[in-house]
Amino acid sequence: MQKIDKNNIKIILVEPQLSENIGTAARAMLNFGLESLSIVAPKQNHLSLKSIRASAGANSVLENAKIYNNIEDAISNTSYVFACTVRKRDMVKPYCGPLELNNIFNSLKRKTNIGIMFGREKSGLTNKQVSFADMILQIPTNPKFSSLNLAQAVAIIASEINRIDQKYDERNYFKSNSVVAEKAEIIGFLNHLERALDASGFLRPKEKKDTMMINIRNIFARSMLNKQDVQTLRGIITSLLRWPTGHRDRKIMIETNKIADGNNKNKQQRN
Template identity: 40%
Template sequence: MPGSGTDSTKPWAEGGPVVILVEPQLGENIGAAARAMGNFGLSRLRLVNPREAWPNPKSVTFASGADRILEGAQLFPDVRSAIADLKFVAATTARERGMAKPVFGADAIAEQTAVRLAAGEDVGLLFGRERTGLYTEEVSLADVILTLPVNPAFASLNLGMAVAIVGYEWFKRASSGALPFAPPERSPLADKGDLLAFFDHMERELQEAAFFRSPEKQPSTTRNIRNIFHRIGLTRQDLATLHGMVTALVEGREGRARRKAEHTARKER
């Protein structure tokens, strides 16, 4: 079920830290987490004792095209076995656990993850149950705590949302913050000579159209109009378009006047 941002011609990002979902309760949330992983270049998913049977068709629906992540998901009976081959684990929690354990935000964890992966150390990100989160015993198995600056009065995040936020910080670090596309290249800036030629064209036609009602105010009005265009930073293409607009307005006015004169002449005959 690809969405509007899906492009099958581009390579699929692989690697990154392992995402471990501990006893997820709903297939829909597993799918949403997989979708978030696909968005942000995470490809390795581990499931610890999911409540519903696996594979789960609801997770496929909510993954919205990130099927390969679900197909590659590994099942484990408990947290210990899910993290046994990893060198570094961060446990996500919104609650203070009273442990003498380092606490980091998602951006700092992304930085540490990049360094450790580059050194050949595999990293895991541990996410808890939708209703209760990770148990304190499970948090104690991790090296550090990962938490987010959320409203303390309402700190619980949806599972897929939590994976998305942490995944975003990881991919921003991994991609050096490169955006997926840039604005199209602009036409070169207009030379001052081209700009002055446009001013002459525009002001001549404004004069013909009796725009300058007060001769005394014409110089200051002209300066104000020129300053409007100076502030914009017009390109050559912009000037060509503006010349065309002025010409079209003049020709339209002249055409209307000519048609009116012809109509009047026919009535008088």
């Protein structure tokens, strides 16, 4: 599967009515790595203060946008054009959904210039405008309420294009610098917790203690604790055992330290 060149894909807004929608569409584009915007006969200034504010920082997309008087000029340097619309058209033209974009893009040469047209907010693309497209691109919506905001439609399509290069099923987008806790650290925490629960009287009756601890261990086994998590949890246990006045009571502090460390005096073997 070939990678797509997003520089060769341009979003074409046909006769947009509100500058705010142009700004939010630009924002949606840049969210997913698309930067080429063409606007056909806009009703309002795409560089107005409302548009700039709505873009939430996607100023570059607006500033580099190309303005055209008609669709013919806007698509003149493209080789393949999609018309994004949900209305059924009385014309013979192939349809596709967003998930099919991957296969269609792969069938085209990598350097093919692609245009994706979106119509005006109130009525969408006209049949004449759709007739310039090679394919109709249809976003599945509720048949009883299918109208999408312009920026929402752009965001959906831009996201699907982004999906071609980015694996949306990966779970590592928000990787931190934290280090996963070692088993010894987790076992030490669980032993600390068990001693604390014993002291509080939670692990009763005695014959159910083993089963209760198995359930508790399984809860934390599913949590992928890191080193900081373990330290925080152990601190919470100690703080709760000292509540409400234990932090000022030396005897209570000695007892909570014993619970935290266990009875083994050898620090290297403390749990």
